[in-house]
Amino acid sequence: MNALSIHNLRKTYSNGFEALKGIDLEVKQGDFFALLGANGAGKSTAIGIISSLVNATSGTVKIFGYDVKTQRNLAKSCLGLVPQEINFNQFDTAKNIVLNQAGYYGIPRKLALQRTETCLKQVDLWDKRDTMSRRLSGGMKRRVMIARAMVHAPKLLILDEPTAGVDIEIRRSMWEMMKDVNAQGTTIILTTHYLEEAESLCRNIAIIDSGQIIEHSDMASLLTRLHVDYFILDLAQPVTILPTLNGYEIKQISEKILEVGVPKERGLNDLFAQLSTANIHVISMKNKSNRLEQLFINLIDNKNARES
Amino acid sequence: MSVFIAFNTIVRKEIYRFIRIWPQTLLPPAITTALYFLIFGKLIGDRIGTIHGTSYMDYIVPGIILMSVITHSYANVVSSFYSTKFQHNIEELLVAPVPNWVILAGYISGGILRGVLVGVVVAVISLFFTPLNVQNPAMAMAVVLLTSTLFSLAGFINAILAESFDDISIIPNFVLTPLSYLGGVFYSVDMLPLIWQHISLGNPILYMVSAFRFSVIGVSDVDISLAFLMTGGFILLLTFFALWLLQRGTGIKT
Ligand SMILES: Nc1ncnc2c1ncn2[C@@H]1O[C@H](COP(=O)(O)OP(=O)(O)O)[C@@H](O)[C@H]1O
Ligand SMILES: [Mg+2]
Numbered sequence: 001m002n003a004l005s006i007h008n009l010r011k012t013y014s015n016g017f018e019a020l021k022g023i024d025l026e027v028k029q030g031d032f033f034a035l036l037g038a039n040g041a042g043k044s045t046a047i048g049i050i051s052s053l054v055n056a057t058s059g060t061v062k063i064f065g066y067d068v069k070t071q072r073n074l075a076k077s078c079l080g081l082v083p084q085e086i087n088f089n090q091f092d093t094a095k096n097i098v099l100n101q102a103g104y105y106g107i108p109r110k111l112a113l114q115r116t117e118t119c120l121k122q123v124d125l126w127d128k129r130d131t132m133s134r135r136l137s138g139g140m141k142r143r144v145m146i147a148r149a150m151v152h153a154p155k156l157l158i159l160d161e162p163t164a165g166v167d168i169e170i171r172r173s174m175w176e177m178m179k180d181v182n183a184q185g186t187t188i189i190l191t192t193h194y195l196e197e198a199e200s201l202c203r204n205i206a207i208i209d210s211g212q213i214i215e216h217s218d219m220a221s222l223l224t225r226l227h228v229d230y231f232i233l234d235l236a237q238p239v240t241i242l243p244t245l246n247g248y249e250i251k252q253i254s255e256k257i258l259e260v261g262v263p264k265e266r267g268l269n270d271l272f273a274q275l276s277t278a279n280i281h282v283i284s285m286k287n288k289s290n291r292l293e294q295l296f297i298n299l300i301d302n303k304n305a306r307e308s
Numbered sequence: 309m310s311v312f313i314a315f316n317t318i319v320r321k322e323i324y325r326f327i328r329i330w331p332q333t334l335l336p337p338a339i340t341t342a343l344y345f346l347i348f349g350k351l352i353g354d355r356i357g358t359i360h361g362t363s364y365m366d367y368i369v370p371g372i373i374l375m376s377v378i379t380h381s382y383a384n385v386v387s388s389f390y391s392t393k394f395q396h397n398i399e400e401l402l403v404a405p406v407p408n409w410v411i412l413a414g415y416i417s418g419g420i421l422r423g424v425l426v427g428v429v430v431a432v433i434s435l436f437f438t439p440l441n442v443q444n445p446a447m448a449m450a451v452v453l454l455t456s457t458l459f460s461l462a463g464f465i466n467a468i469l470a471e472s473f474d475d476i477s478i479i480p481n482f483v484l485t486p487l488s489y490l491g492g493v494f495y496s497v498d499m500l501p502l503i504w505q506h507i508s509l510g511n512p513i514l515y516m517v518s519a520f521r522f523s524v525i526g527v528s529d530v531d532i533s534l535a536f537l538m539t540g541g542f543i544l545l546l547t548f549f550a551l552w553l554l555q556r557g558t559g560i561k562t
Contacts, residue, residue: 074405086395103320
């Protein structure tokens with residue numbers, strides 16, 4: 001069963017801007033899926049259409065088999081949305097916000113109160129339930145929206161850049177929470193432009209660029225497609241003349257820092273042998289960028305090269 | 309069933325809103341109308357004498373009550389729905405399986421309740437100035453309900469079409485207030501020159517004020533059944549228009 005299937009989805013905004021140029025997307029039930037793309041790629045537009053906030057120009061969207069146009073209410077009941085921007089009434093309390101949302105989904109009052117408590121506890125906000133939401137921190141506001149999205153126990157939870165602008169610690173606790181929710185059977189779709197996030201959380205991934213899906217596969221096979229790993233080397237002494245290395249790219253970042261590109265098939269041993277011969281002593285080494293980031297850049301470069 | 313829960317939730321939220329900000333929603337009409345009664349009814353009214361055989365105070369009380377109902381049912385829906393739209397929390401309703409007619413019914417009910425509540429507040433204040441012997445309570449209630457429904461609908465449509473906070477004050481300032489003042493709240497239309505009497509008959513508020521006054525003191529400027537017919541007709545018209553706007557997503561979807 002697909003939690004989400006999108007076919008040939010297009011969106012042209014009223015100003016004539018074509019934000020989605022016919023995208024296809026499938027997300028399996030139980031998946032933890034990342035929709036990756038730079039700012040302005042069309043992620044929020046796609047999510048807007050999935051959640052009935054934006055009218056599609058053409059194409060179909062089905063949530064657990066229910067068409068969002070023709071079986072709107074059934075489709076909506078399966079979906080929980082955490083939007084990119086804060087969109088609750090900031091003069092209301094966290095508890096009321098979540099409780100009202102339960103009401104909109106038709107959950108009877110008594111059950112709604114229980115669900116509100118469960119969800120606010122899950123995002124660690126039960127203590128703050130009666131605080132006017134305007135006074136909550138940015139990370140807390142985001143968690144209010146997560147609790148609100150889960151109050152009707154949706155089968156599919158979509159989070160639009162949930163960790164944008166929240167600090168590392170909170171980001172990590174959100175990751176744990178999302179993992180838990182996914183482990184309990186909820187399908188999760190996450191958009192992000194933190195590639196690290198997608199890499200550590202998601203099993204499947206799609207990359208969207210300028211309104212087109214340029215990659216749609218599982219994370220593991222995507223990562224193996226990377227041929228070259230980049231490393232940063234810290235040196236014991238400054239190097240003045242950069243040695244040429246046979247079979248490796250090398251670049252000087254500063255006096256005592258080098259960057260090397262290591263093709264997968266060559267491995268690291270020969271690199272260190274050559275460095276030792278050149279009398280360069282390496283103190284420590286770290287991965288340059290996140291590999292996914294590299295891949296992302298490659299994909300977009302390739303696409304631009306094809307187009308020009 | 310679930311639709312009923314959603315409706316209840318909206319209404320509850322609306323009531324909570326206007327109760328919470330009562331110094332902005334319930335107190336001002338109390339003060340304004342107390343001043344009307346004092347200045348127009350008492351100080352000036354005593355020199356005017358009677359209209360259609362009733363004292364000036366008794367003549368203006370029903371009009372002032374209904375004018376408050378109109379202003380406040382309109383204001384409630386236009387400001388509540390516009391800020392819901394402005395803060396994007398309308399999205400909470402749009403993502404949920406709530407049919408458009410439930411959204412409309414919920415907000416309109418909020419407007420009606422605020423209108424009725426303000427009407428009661430104003431009526432209570434009027435008791436300090438003159439006894440209120442309502443001749444036909446059922447009819448009075450019907451007029452209040454229909455009038456507040458109509459102006460709640462108008463406020464809702466205004467909120468949907470508004471693109472800025474200025475847009476939500478244009479109609480109240482430039483249409484609603486003049487039409488209310490010219491709707492025979494403070495005078496009987498037969499005090500006007502003939503030409504203005506005819507023009508006044510094109511003002512829907514005149515019909516509602518007259519119907520309400522008739523139900524309270526038994527005096528009217530116009531045909532009462534025409535008043536009901538007209539109000540009912542406008543309600544139908546605006547309901548369909550509002551539902552059509554919601555269906556299209558005007559102002560709330562891109
Ligand atoms: N209401 C709108 N009218 C016109 N253009 C829009 C509108 N909303 C978004 N866009 C444009 O559509 C593109 C995709 O936006 P969005 O879906 O928000 O991207 P993302 O979420 O991936 O950052 C952007 O170029 C954005 O400027
Ligand atoms: Mg976005």
